[in-house]
Amino acid sequence: MYKNESMAEYEYCIISQFDDKIHEACGVFGVYNNDDLDVARLVYFGLYALQHRGQESCGIAVNQDGEITGHKGMGLVSEVFTERILDRLDGKMAIGHTRYSTTGGSSIENCQPLIARYKDGRMAIAHNGNLVNASKIRLEFENQGAIFQTSTDSEVIANLISRHGLKCRNLEEALIKTMEIIEGSYSLIIMTSNKLAGIRDPWGIRPLCIGKLYNSYILASETCALEAVGAEFIRDVEPGEIVFIEGDSIRSIKTNYNKPHRLCIFEHIYFARPDSFIDGASIYNARIEAGRLLAIQHPVDADLVVGVPDSGITAAIGFSRQSGIPYGEALIKNRYVGRTFIQPNQKMREQSVNIKLNALRTEIEGKRIVLIDDSIVRGTTTKKIVQMLKNAGAKEVHMRISSPPVKFPCYFGIDIASKEHLIAANHTIEEIRDVIGADSLGFLSVENLLESPVGAPKNSFCTACFTGDYPINVPQGISEKQNCERFGY
Numbered sequence: 001m002y003k004n005e006s007m008a009e010y011e012y013c014i015i016s017q018f019d020d021k022i023h024e025a026c027g028v029f030g031v032y033n034n035d036d037l038d039v040a041r042l043v044y045f046g047l048y049a050l051q052h053r054g055q056e057s058c059g060i061a062v063n064q065d066g067e068i069t070g071h072k073g074m075g076l077v078s079e080v081f082t083e084r085i086l087d088r089l090d091g092k093m094a095i096g097h098t099r100y101s102t103t104g105g106s107s108i109e110n111c112q113p114l115i116a117r118y119k120d121g122r123m124a125i126a127h128n129g130n131l132v133n134a135s136k137i138r139l140e141f142e143n144q145g146a147i148f149q150t151s152t153d154s155e156v157i158a159n160l161i162s163r164h165g166l167k168c169r170n171l172e173e174a175l176i177k178t179m180e181i182i183e184g185s186y187s188l189i190i191m192t193s194n195k196l197a198g199i200r201d202p203w204g205i206r207p208l209c210i211g212k213l214y215n216s217y218i219l220a221s222e223t224c225a226l227e228a229v230g231a232e233f234i235r236d237v238e239p240g241e242i243v244f245i246e247g248d249s250i251r252s253i254k255t256n257y258n259k260p261h262r263l264c265i266f267e268h269i270y271f272a273r274p275d276s277f278i279d280g281a282s283i284y285n286a287r288i289e290a291g292r293l294l295a296i297q298h299p300v301d302a303d304l305v306v307g308v309p310d311s312g313i314t315a316a317i318g319f320s321r322q323s324g325i326p327y328g329e330a331l332i333k334n335r336y337v338g339r340t341f342i343q344p345n346q347k348m349r350e351q352s353v354n355i356k357l358n359a360l361r362t363e364i365e366g367k368r369i370v371l372i373d374d375s376i377v378r379g380t381t382t383k384k385i386v387q388m389l390k391n392a393g394a395k396e397v398h399m400r401i402s403s404p405p406v407k408f409p410c411y412f413g414i415d416i417a418s419k420e421h422l423i424a425a426n427h428t429i430e431e432i433r434d435v436i437g438a439d440s441l442g443f444l445s446v447e448n449l450l451e452s453p454v455g456a457p458k459n460s461f462c463t464a465c466f467t468g469d470y471p472i473n474v475p476q477g478i479s480e481k482q483n484c485e486r487f488g489y
């Protein structure tokens with residue numbers, strides 16, 4: 001069981017439900033210690049580097065001589081863990097998780113890593129992604145009398161592993177059988193009494209990579225977390241691959257599902273940190289290239305290029321380099337607005353942009369501004385920022401977006417729940433321009449977006465939220481309404 005499970009569960013007003021950004025699902029990190037490492041602190045720092053992937057809750061589970069314990073709580077890594085808590089978490093292996101809730105609501109029981117007992121002892125699971133058939137499997141199990149402690153699909157995975165564990169000769173077989181049943185996106189780190197396993201779904205929708213620190217092995221959602229703890233990048237886990245780490249050996253099983261590689265393109269647009277590489281492609285370079293291609297696709301006469309902090313800045317630099325229009329820092333972000341930022345109604349939601357961002361009048365006054373952001377979801381925040389620039393004296397504001405219009409819901413772990421919430425699903429580009437009050441508006445095309453991750457094959461990405469072309473058949477059982485409920489809309 002988790003230590004200190006009674007930790008205060010705050011009355012959170014989850015920021016994602018009130019702002020206009022797309023939010024990521026989760027970050028995972030694990031270490032198999034073959035040295036004399038402080039595994040809990042190592043995971044703590046790894047999670048710190050992955051905090052951008054989920055800010056609702058986090059947890060660390062450690063394995064001490066086969067016994068798995070942990071600590072988890074609602075809040076940021078810095079809020080949930082103290083020196084005293086980390087001192088208590090000692091062991092040979094550890095895994096950690098930062099969460100943004102997808103399937104399952106935002107509550108302490110849904111925090112991960114999930115620790116479960118099965119016939120071979122205990123296991124802990126950290127999951128980034130979302131299964132599209134979890135509800136169906138859960139219902140079947142419940143009809144057979146199974147009890148679930150959480151509403152997450154990660155517990156469905158734990159149940160499947162446990163059930164297959166009864167019939168299979170070993171964990172390897174149980175994991176392969178489980179992968180034959182689950183559908184959707186999953187990057188998993190599983191810790192058992194004696195090994196660490198890393199698994200990436202057959203489409204490779206979410207990232208997972210392997211690193212090495214001295215003689216110890218690390219699994220992480222992004223390479224930035226490896227660098228944060230001084231580990232060297234070894235390679236990405238391949239789509240459909242299971243890696244087992246035990247002692248000083250890494251063993252790989254490549255499942256043969258023959259699915260096309262479909263990394264979520266939003267990892268490049270927004271989710272991943274710019275200093276990360278995924279499947280060999282630099283996130284920073286992809287954003288620079290997206291900005292460069294945007295400048296070619298939608299040129300404009302202007303005096304200054306401004307990026308919306310932080311997500312639009314790298315693409316703005318690319319736009320500036322290509323267009324020759326100087327880049328300037330004209331929007332100042334308050335870096336101390338945390339996730340517990342409470343905005344109880346729509347009116348205050350719009351006001352919140354003033355609290356998070358402010359315009360630098362001396363840079364803006366009398367100028368024609370090109371404003372770059374990574375995406376437009378509802379349009380409410382964009383409208384407010386355009387207005388803010390005009391109030392600060394901008395002569396013109398030309399909005400440029402480094403991704404195509406988001407028109408379709410995501411079923412793979414990102415909170416784009418329903419068309420109803422997407423301005424581009426219900427309006428033409430000219431109507432959106434009018435709503436946000438910009439002088440012109442241009443989106444990057446899907447073709448140019450697929451060119452931006454330099455070195456990656458164009459057909460290796462999921463672009464479903466732009467095109468409606470889902471890599472996995474979304475079962476009819478998941479309606480947009482249910483998808484919304486999963487995200488708490």
Ligand code: SF4
Nearest residue numbers: 264265410462464465
């Ligand atoms: S639908 Fe969009 S957000 Fe979801 S996995 Fe595909 S590209 Fe990513």
